[in-house]
Amino acid sequence: xxxxxxxxxxxxxxxxxxxxxxxxxxxxxxxxxxxxxxxxxxxxxxxxxxxxxxxxxxxxxxxxxxxxxxxxxxxxxxxxxxxxxxxxxxxxxxxxxxxxxxxxxxxxxxxxxxxxxxxxxxxxxxxxxxxxxxxxxxxxxxxxxxxxxxxxxxxxxxxxxxxxxxxxxxxxxxxxxxxxxxxxxxxxxxxxxxxxxxxxxxxxxxxxxxxxxxxxxxxxxxxxxxxxxxxxxxxxxxxxxxxxxxxxxxxxxxxxxxxxxxxxxxxxxxxxxxxxxxxxxxxxxxxxxxxxxxxxxxxxxxxxxxxxxxxxx
Numbered sequence: 368x369x370x371x372x373x374x375x376x377x378x379x380x381x382x383x384x385x386x387x388x389x390x391x392x393x394x395x396x397x398x399x400x401x402x403x404x405x406x407x408x409x410x411x412x413x414x415x416x417x418x419x420x421x422x423x424x425x426x427x428x429x430x431x432x433x434x435x436x437x438x439x440x441x442x443x444x445x446x447x448x449x450x451x452x453x454x455x456x457x458x459x460x461x462x463x464x465x466x467x468x469x470x471x472x473x474x475x476x477x478x479x480x481x482x483x484x485x486x487x488x489x490x491x492x493x494x495x496x497x498x499x500x501x502x503x504x505x506x507x508x509x510x511x512x513x514x515x516x517x518x519x520x521x522x523x524x525x526x527x528x529x530x531x532x533x534x535x536x537x538x539x540x541x542x543x544x545x546x547x548x549x550x551x552x553x554x555x556x557x558x559x560x561x562x563x564x565x566x567x568x569x570x571x572x573x574x575x576x577x578x579x580x581x582x583x584x585x586x587x588x589x590x591x592x593x594x595x596x597x598x599x600x601x602x603x604x605x606x607x608x609x610x611x612x613x614x615x616x617x618x619x620x621x622x623x624x625x626x627x628x629x630x631x632x633x634x635x636x637x638x639x640x641x642x643x644x645x646x647x648x649x650x651x652x653x654x655x656x657x658x659x660x661x662x663x664x665x666x667x668x669x670x671x672x673x674x675x676x677x678x679x680x
Contacts, residue, residue, distance in 0.1 A: 412455035419449040419456060422464060426514050434522070435513060452483060452513070477506035484508075491564075498565025505534075510563065527556040531563075538612055547613030560611070579605050593671025595678065599632065600670060629662040 416439060420427035430436055430448065439448040450456050452470070459469035472480055484507040485495065495501055500509075510530060516522040523530055528550050532539045542551050549555055557563075560581050566574045573581055582605040583590035589605075599607050608628055609619045622628045663669055666678045674680065 412457045413447060413450050414456045414460055416448040416450070418460060423449075429514060432519065433513065434519070451487075472508055477501075477504045477509075480506040480508050494562075494565035494567070496565075498563075499571055500563060500565065527558065531557045541610070541612035541614075544613030545615050546617055546619050548611070548619075550612075582609075582611075589670040591671050593668075594673045595676045596671045597669060597678065625661045625663055633662075 416427070435451075436448060438446045438451050440446060454470040456469060459465060462468045470483070472483075475483070481495065481501065485492065510524060511522045512524045513522060516524060518526055525533070528542070541547060550557065560573060561571045562573045563571065565571060568574050568578065572578070575581060577583075579590075579600065605611070608621060610621050611619075614620060616623055616625075618625070620628055667680050668674070668678045672678045
């Protein structure tokens, strides 16, 4: 009798462990639920992208070349694609295509759209919610299009810089100046210097330990370190003297004449204001009123020097 009871208990235990009960998800089913959705939606509410394709044939054909299509290959081919963004589709299908039963991004607020995208992209764009774009109500879909993009890498609606100029119209004329960074020519892009998804810097500049590194990664000859540093380079940065987008000056200075730029700091007015400063710090020792020569004719190592405190060669 004891052997019979042991056999019955072992059989019941085997059925309990190996065979899932009604309503229980198999491991394969639970894997198909996208991150953050498992608590709110059952895996049985997902119908699969094949069902979506029966009505949305055109979108389904294009989706094969979309980076998001990799989601469908996850978990042994049981990953979520369409429903990863639009939500579980069972109620939508059972309702005969009822549009109120599926997530429509055209009806969502910018914050709701961003929340959906950041479910997966928060790790890469952790600062977006505090960015100037987010504060202005610019959502992910203001710049990106999953189904109608022209850029396969970033799914942009329009390629840079035209996409950026859509809103930043005040910046566009600078790139038509005689001397400018080659953005319109396609040799560089706005996002080489700016991070559209947000940083801790003004103007969403890409963050680095040395903020001038945004410029010196290309302009390596000005990087230093130097024995004698020009203080404004450290305090005001490159943009204290240079216009970053474009300028009528060959060196992209903020003013047309380099003497005018230098005398904004190195003037007799500043020397009177700071009597403890040396003449080199406060102003020139010779008359610059005639302005026949540029300051940098003599002070040629203006970004920094290893030879002289007054930036002679």
